[in-house]
Amino acid sequence: QVQLVESGGGVVQPGRSLRLSCAASGFTFSTYGMHWVRQAPGKGLAWVAVISYDGTHKHYADSVKGRFTISRDNSKNTLYLQMNSLRAEDTAVYYCAKDHYYESSGYYAIDYWGQGTLVTVPS
Amino acid sequence: QSVLTQPPSASGTPGQRVTISCSGSSSFFGSNYIYWYKEIPGTAPKLLIYRNDQRPSGVPDRFSGSKSGTSASLAISGLRSEDEADYYCAAWDDSLSGRYVFGTGTKVTVL
Numbered sequence: 001q002v003q004l005v006e007s008g009g010g011v012v013q014p015g016r017s018l019r020l021s022c023a024a025s026g027f028t029f030s031t032y033g034m035h036w037v038r039q040a041p042g043k044g045l046a047w048v049a050v051i052s053y054d055g056t057h058k059h060y061a062d063s064v065k066g067r068f069t070i071s072r073d074n075s076k077n078t079l080y081l082q083m084n085s086l087r088a089e090d091t092a093v094y095y096c097a098k099d100h101y102y103e104s105s106g107y108y109a110i111d112y113w114g115q116g117t118l119v120t121v122p123s
Numbered sequence: 124q125s126v127l128t129q130p131p132s133a134s135g136t137p138g139q140r141v142t143i144s145c146s147g148s149s150s151f152f153g154s155n156y157i158y159w160y161k162e163i164p165g166t167a168p169k170l171l172i173y174r175n176d177q178r179p180s181g182v183p184d185r186f187s188g189s190k191s192g193t194s195a196s197l198a199i200s201g202l203r204s205e206d207e208a209d210y211y212c213a214a215w216d217d218s219l220s221g222r223y224v225f226g227t228g229t230k231v232t233v234l
Contacts, residue, residue, distance in 0.1 A: 035223065044228040045160070045168065045211050050221075059221040100158075100173060108215050108223055109158050111179070113167040 002026040002112040004096045009117030012086055022079040022096030022114060030054075030074040033099035033108055036081045038092035039116075048094070049081065052105040059108075064090075088123035126151055127212055127226035134232040135202045143229045145212030146194040151224075155214040157195040159188055162209045171210075172197060199231070207233045 008020040022034070036048040049060045049070040058070055069082040079096055093116040100111040127147045135141040145157060159172035170179055172188035175195065187198045199206055212226035 037223075037225075044209075045162070045213075045225040047213075047223040047225060050223060061222060095167065107217065108221075109156065109173065110160075110213070110223065111170045111173065113169070115167050 002098060004098065004112060004114030006094065006096045006114045006117035009094065009119045011120045011122065014087060014121055014123070016086055017082070017084045018086060018119060020081040020083070020094055020096075020117060020119070022081075024077045024079065024096075024098070027098065029072075029077040031103050033101070033104055034070075034072060034079045035097040035099060035108070035110055036068075036070060036079075037095045037097055037110070037113075038090075038119075039095070040089070040092040043092075046092075050099065050108050051079070053099075053103050054105070057105045083119070086119075086121045088121050091119060091121050093118050126216065126224055127214065129210075129212060129226040129229045131227070132230045132232065134234055136234045137202055137204065139202045140198060140200045141202055141206075141231060142199075143197045143210055143212075143231070144194055145196070145226045149193045150218075151214070151216060152190070152193045152195070155216065157188065157190050158213045159186075159197045160211045160213065162211065164209070168211070202233055204233050207231060 003025045005023045012018045035050045051070045067085045071080045095116045096114040097110040098112040100109040156174045160168040162168040175190040176188045210229045
């Protein structure tokens, strides 16, 4: 069964950096795109970024473009999110999620989610 | 600002049918598949419907999805207490630079 386990969350001061990781198992990681999605306290789901199965295509939400970088290591079955210049409004639970489409690099959707890791940036 | 709009809340008594709408622009809906997710606060979201009307294995047939024109709908029939949750529609928007868009979310309450 698909398992996605996020780590790396915590409390970080505004302007600092943090890197999230997501360990994947139960599927062939190197053949599926991967997403990060976040949910601020009391708010709805907000998509953050996606990376294609081979890492060659990346897309970002406008709110994080230029500050966050999504990457993957297919040899380690691990997804990453490097978050720089963090702001109070980045406070959220961050979910790692698996893409629905096999070897897609142009069309994406989410089918499985991790349990999330909390990132807190005090104001 | 989401391009997919959902009613903030919906409710019903056990056994009733509840429908949640997801609306947007014709340009967006015309070429994109709609996905639906269920989220119980404090737990990971779960896929309910993919490609407008397809159910993953393990999802009860009480859940059904449809899409027509500039809106999509999720119907829950035979409402049960465990259906009380937040529900989100979503779709890939390949205009501009590409993004995955979530709806505004609907809180379903079982009375």
